[in-house]
Amino acid sequence: MSVHPQPARLLVLFGATGDLALRMLWASLYDLQSEGLLPHDLRLLGTARGELDRAGFQAVVAEAIQRRVAVSELREEVLQSLLARIDYIPAELGDAASANRLCARIAELRTGDIVYHLSTAPRFYVPICQILAAHGLNDPGTRVMLEKPIGHDRASADAIIDGVGRCFDESQVYRVDHYLGKEGVQNLIALRFGNGLFEPLWNARYVEQVQITVAETVGVEGRGDYYDHSGASRDMLQNHLLQMLALVAMEPPVAFLPTAVRDEKVKVLRALRPISADNVAAETVSGQYTAGAIDGVAVPGYVEELGRPSNRETFVAVRAHVDNWRWSGVPFYLRTGKRLPKRCTEILVQFRGVPHSIFGGGAQRDIRPNALLIRLQPEERIELQLMSKTPGLDRHGLRLSRVALDLDFHEEFATQPRRLAYERLYLDALEGNGTLFVRRDEIEAAWHWVDGILGAWHQLEITPRPYPAGTWGPSAAMTLAERHDHHWRD
Template identity: 55%
Template sequence: MRDAVGKLLLFGATGDLSQRMLLPSLYGLHADGLLPEGLTITGTARSEQSDDDFRSFAREALDTHLPDERKDAEAIAGFLDRLFYQPLDASTIEGFDDLARKLGDISGGLAIFLSTAPWLFGPTIKGLESAGLAGEKVRIGLEKPLGKDLASSREINDIVAAAFPEERTFRIDHYLGKETVQNILALRFGNSLFEPVWNARGIDHVQITISETVGLEGRAGYYDEVGALRDMVQNHMLQLLALVAMEPPAHFDGTAIRDEKVKVLRSLRPIANGDAAAHTVTGQYGPGAVKGEIVRGYGDELGKPSGTETFVAIKAHVDNWRWQGVPFYLRTGKRMPERRSEIVIQFKPVPHSIFAERGGALQPNTLVIRLQPEEYVRLLVMAKQPGLDREGVRLREVPLNLGLDTEFAGTRRRIAYERLLLDLIEGDPTLFVRRDEVEAQWQWIDAIRAGWQAAGVSPKPYASGSWGPSASVALTERDGVTWNE
């Protein structure tokens, strides 16, 4: 049963995430009549602003980041009426009582979206508790980063758990709000043709790629501390792997789905010290050209030499009955030739080709689930080319396409945060990450990092605009596999 709150509190309300994603998402929900009647949205940050100042700030953010067809003067005015603002230095306990007074009566429920630096989690939680903003009708959404390793993640989770029990804690991974990611569940568990072959008997290997064309983009301080492994693999990529590899849940709800995901994450074969160099590749982008534009290398952008990886490729295994022997190849990097997030399922070839004697060459079937920039599901199947076949049978791989933009042309594509913010407001935990998932992810990632340290692994240089170090090609090719490019 959905249990909508009457108030929403946004920490970091004047930051980049708020401007680009949160305010446009909340406006979209308001414009479509999906926010609860009377819901107020209070922003807080360190800057001194009045309610009217914040409304002007929000109006400018909407003007900049909303597509023109979504701009409706009446809807924008109604949305801005919901907005309020209270300045707050979250590092000190002073000021939280003023915040509580600004919010007023929260007996109708309060949802908090917390997007702050990790070191502020402790003071913020203590401040919320001291001001009576952590009671039974308060739930909290936590934006990453939630720690930099298992120990710091546990420390943050312990701090949060002291005030907010697990059922009122919503850890956000915005990839889980993407429509195509949720379509993985519909594809697997809503169609009878896939599940019988969705295992080691039917699938040869799985590839997951998240590539970016951008470099540091103003995140230098944060990114150089974490690198590609912790920034992308620990959360987004392992969540995608878990959705692909999980067993069928008994129900479509937060408990059943997350129970199955955590089983997968705990079944990941540890990449221990001796395996780190053989099963992973790290890289750091140098100078090059992306989309025809000359760009600098990572060290030049950062302004100093660095051993931080901007690319990582991993050969992973899920050691359970369903996936024994099936490699999962993960790849992510910055300054790649194109922006792309996709999952490629490579099925095994047919056991016997009846066409070989007539010259017909078969390719194994491939399922491509593209998450961005386009959203589609494409199944590559073999078909016979038209002709009399007097000189042999000619077969060709042809795509069966489900383009979401085409098939659902009349339906507006929503920002991932729209769904996640609405689920936070309504108390649906299905698309949020549970503590045991986070800790299983960190345990696996920490072992890789320890392996790198023990083996003295350092990032190999690669040219901006390329698909990473040549060693990442060797990672798959020694298994007879080619990256999907």
């Protein structure tokens, strides 16, 4: 196995005409081309079931890029230089002759390392890898990117991981959680480990609670069959939220290198306190949206969108605990849901209050704990919330107000274009850097914990509580925090 992968000279995109590819992937490759970050001799081979020739496929890619890239950043010469790299071959995995033609084309185009990006349904991961292995296209100079979800529980995840693992070594497998490619998530890493200010305070002695929220205003949007199979727990909690929790809670790695970072993340996931039938009612809430309004526009409920009855959760809130020395006693509140009042992804680290207030009167009532708010979307910013004197005079002495030291990344880095998560992930995969990808034991530990919740719900026949679209989930989610004298940040 090559210890130091070489920059890839061929990227093979399976599912090249799929939704993800047309929304995100080709636009990301365009931006990398625009910035001169693609290896100069990199070729791009798309494959899907559609019977297109090269020119027809390039037209599909060009249309997708023109639809997704801002007009101000769209340059014809960049687009044409990217299209010149692109080839296409249709393939049907169940047809041996078709698979043979695909593999022959890959071998023909190969001049160095290869990255395979499997932007397909997970059920195709193992068959695709088996085909590549059967044609000798899984040697140490190859890498394979896999999209989430990896399975729908620990057992199915193990089956996929084992099947892929029989074809590719673990070091060759790059499992994608696109949240790890977001600028805001990487800023969390920089904030924690690039500054001496926060790390001494980043523990149970000074932190009262942590909240991680991923809120969406949209419903299932034509993905009803997929979503009804997964639900919020499998779709979001098992991967995105737990990855962010791990980055918040992990110990400082010895270096910003793949093994070191992922070693620390998996320690956190293994330290999560199990949630079982004994405590699931007290530590979790599930919900399903009913008809309501988003931004004043009436929207249907989940079962109306789905077109059939369902007990699948579209909202989940969890009070999690990381049982180790650094975080013992600090609750991590996690929540995610569809049809919530606003779209946002954010992490709130609330510090403990001052041990003794010297202020009396109104100032005594004004004082609030300090907090660090890390917003990932829709805008990226970091706010440090502090107490300050309210300007002016008051007969009864000082009054205090909470103010924010605010770093707005769009303002601070106004000349820098906003980056799609896949730009970072593609760049790293092409260079052979696995730091921002998910290792097998992380997947296993996350599924083990989430399986405990799902199993307990099933055992106790706990079904989702209704909540009107446009609200912050069932009222029980508010109680989840309030009975511990905490409050969600809305």
